[in-house]
Amino acid sequence: MDRAAIIGVGMTKIEKNKVRDTFADMAWEAVNKALDDAGMTIDDIDNVITTSSDFWDGRTISCMAVGDASGAAHKNVSCVEGDGTYGAFYGMTRSLSGSYKTTLVTGHSKGSQSVSSLITNCSFDPIYERGLGMDMVTACAMQANAYMNRTKTTAEQMAMVSVKNHGNAMKNPLAQLPMKLAVSDVLKSEMVADPLHKLDCSPVSDGCAAVIIAHESVASKFKQKPVWLKGVSFCADSFFFGDRDISRAKSLAQAAKKAYAMAGIKDPKKEIDVAEVYDAFTYQELMWLEEMGLADDSTAGKLLEKGEFNIDGRLPVNASGGLLSGHPIIAAGLYEMAAVVRQIRGDAGGFQVRKANTGLVHGVNGLGGQSHCVWILGKDK
């Protein structure tokens, strides 16, 4: 199979309320930054994939809000509805299918203009479930309980994820919530939905990110050394919570396995140097690491305590601060990709890790991690 690479990244600062920016303004900023980063102009872009959600934007045909500002008015353009990691997947296939060489992928949302509770309540089945009044936070609280019960992960270990990631964010000028925290700060913060305290939860933020994907035949023609898309896979589990063991993520395990296989990775614990993992909630970072085989089952909490996943640890996880420090829905996966790209380039500034030849990017779609997308990025082809 042909190869593709990321040759440019650009993103806005993640903020609580970008009161001066419309969706289009955010896209304009991110796209121009990505083009500058790549040393390209918009004319070098062959086609555009926007990633957006009609629900989060409150706009049907949500791609209309950003198409013009993304330079798409006279280009072939399409829209993925889901996390940015999925948008990037479609973008990659467009660069590999023979029709286009360069693909611009954007992703955006404005949490400040969303009522996240109502929006995520609408993910539940309208006939059988919605009337229960659950939303993403309560659904994930259920999952956190199941995970803690099965693995004996403690509230303190979960709180340490928050401490680590908010602390990492202090070195990332784009992050919304850099904070120096203690475990007790997390445990004392307001209980939102047991066992999730406020500081166990990511905020719902404003932001837009863009990446430029290129076919190997042109990937080296621009400013940056290409970061290769070595492996990717995505997979969706059952929809009804009653149909799955929510203390596990079968679909993530499968996606990770296939992504590793495609990238030729036999021992992920040894071969992955840096990872950005979808930490919408603290327990998720631990749970996803285990399901991806980066920690043995039920051990991620203990390994975190030992410092394994610190920025200077054996496997730095969410060195950028993660989503706990800033979570623009939909755009999230692209922010993660951009962070890993910069790590591999040696360009991550304050949150650069020591060794970054192979990086992992992980995105989630749906309630309680129903659907997962895993990417392996590498310095070498």
Place this chain on the structure above:
Amino acid sequence: MAKRVAIVGTGQTFHKSHRPDVNGQELINEAVLRALQDAGLTMKDIDAIVIGNMDHFEGINYVDCWSVDGSGGTMKPIIKLTTGGTTGCTVAIGGYHLVGSGMFDRVLVIGWEKNSESDTTGAITTAFDPIWDRLVFAGAISGLAAEAQGYMARYGATDRDGARVSVRDRKHAMNNPHAQLRKEEVTLEEVLASPMLADPIHLLDVCPRTDGACAVIMASEDVAEKICPKPDWIWATAARHSYAYLGDADYGRLTSMREGSQEM
């Protein structure tokens, strides 16, 4: 190496204005089962699913995740594409690139809507910019009426010319067992006499609201000929969404269509 892509199976529902006998998942499932049957495949053979609809019609968020029981997508890669009314082509184009890239051999592409469950006009109205455009344009029909007026002013067409399209299409529908409006044909006079919705668009100038689903299976050149004797090869695809603000539109011309056809 990019792969050539072919359609190897299709299936759709018998489209009706209202299907109270099925929920959305069951509607999707009807189309999927028919497509699999047409191709002689089972869900085990499907490598990935592309699905699309307009969120605000059915009011369900993350439809790709919600629909797995109906689409057969449990423990498979599923991705949702949506671009409004062009979603049908968009998901087809998506399937094409997913297979053409070499990532998947057999992709199931699904489009569906259960418009009987929607406030169609209310939903479409939210497509427009909330500050500049939304208060002026309601739903699809008013915008299309403005386009029609622009076209008529530019080329001297009349509403009789538009009505002829209805007459012809309704005549063709009599031959299509899946079509919704096939009880009887319409005449030019009937179209022009039907209630005016937004000048020059009459009721019979407009498509109905429909509950329906359609599924198409695409396969790469490596496997297509093993699946069906005459695969339908896709030669090219194109799409354009020109400027979104209503003040930027070129009324009476379809710049997007022209540029799209040039890409072809």
